[in-house]
Amino acid sequence: MRYQMKQNLFSWGQDFTITDANGNDAFIVDGAAFSIGDQLAFKDLAGNELLHIKQRLFSWSDAYEIRKGDEVRAVVEKELFTLFSCSFTVDVPGPDDLQAEGDFLDLEYEFLRGERKVATVSKRWFSLSDTYGIDIADGEDDILILASAIVIDMACHQDKNH
Numbered sequence: 001m002r003y004q005m006k007q008n009l010f011s012w013g014q015d016f017t018i019t020d021a022n023g024n025d026a027f028i029v030d031g032a033a034f035s036i037g038d039q040l041a042f043k044d045l046a047g048n049e050l051l052h053i054k055q056r057l058f059s060w061s062d063a064y065e066i067r068k069g070d071e072v073r074a075v076v077e078k079e080l081f082t083l084f085s086c087s088f089t090v091d092v093p094g095p096d097d098l099q100a101e102g103d104f105l106d107l108e109y110e111f112l113r114g115e116r117k118v119a120t121v122s123k124r125w126f127s128l129s130d131t132y133g134i135d136i137a138d139g140e141d142d143i144l145i146l147a148s149a150i151v152i153d154m155a156c157h158q159d160k161n162h
Helices: 144-158
Strands: 004-008 018-020 025-033 039-043 049-055 062-069 071-077 087-091 098-102 108-113 116-122 131-136
Touching: 004 144, 025 144, 049 144, 062 144, 071 131, 087 108, 087 144, 098 144, 108 144, 116 144, 131 144
Parallel strands: none
Antiparallel strands: 004 018, 004 131, 018 025, 025 039, 039 049, 049 062, 062 071, 071 087, 087 098, 098 108, 108 116, 116 131
């Protein structure tokens, strides 16, 4: 499935709109404006919270929990020692962890499960604002990958977000 994720320029907190391949709104992400650490609610169009993203405050590297209710669905953590790129681990319960790696300009990312590419994230063909095209392979957890892409954007652009 193909999506477009765009950060809303004029909003309190980190807010994103996600559209499907036909340009129809699919999801909204509402960032808390006044919180300690980043916190976002990933919602359907009716306003129901599907996932909650929260930054871990006392971690050696940038780390975020993605939760569904009380259940941790994933921990997205920026690897400490990478040169010229961002590299992340998406630790999910069980054996299906993902690795996310981007180029040195932070314009493109791939989500890998082992050697298999499960999603690509690209800013290359969009505007200078934070707008990304995201192409997710069939059978993958679209919402989890979209939430992970939001975390990567926030972690790679910390100076701009605060």
